[in-house]
Amino acid sequence: MSVKAMMAIILHNQLTLHGVHSLTPSDSEKIVEHLIEQLRKVELGLAAREFDVRQQPK
Numbered sequence: 001m002s003v004k005a006m007m008a009i010i011l012h013n014q015l016t017l018h019g020v021h022s023l024t025p026s027d028s029e030k031i032v033e034h035l036i037e038q039l040r041k042v043e044l045g046l047a048a049r050e051f052d053v054r055q056q057p058k
Contacts, residue, residue: 004029011032
């Protein structure tokens with residue numbers, strides 16, 4: 001089982017525990033994919049910022 005699939009199951013289970021019953025497993029997978037993509041963008045932005053800081057003259 002992929003990490004994405006496991007995350008989707010965890011998300012689905014947590015939402016169900018909090019009273020959300022209208023999402024399908026497919027919906028949960030799409031949400032996880034979106035979250036992973038957002039995290040990648042944040043990670044790239046932070047890496048670029050760190051690189052820029054290191055390149056500034058001292």
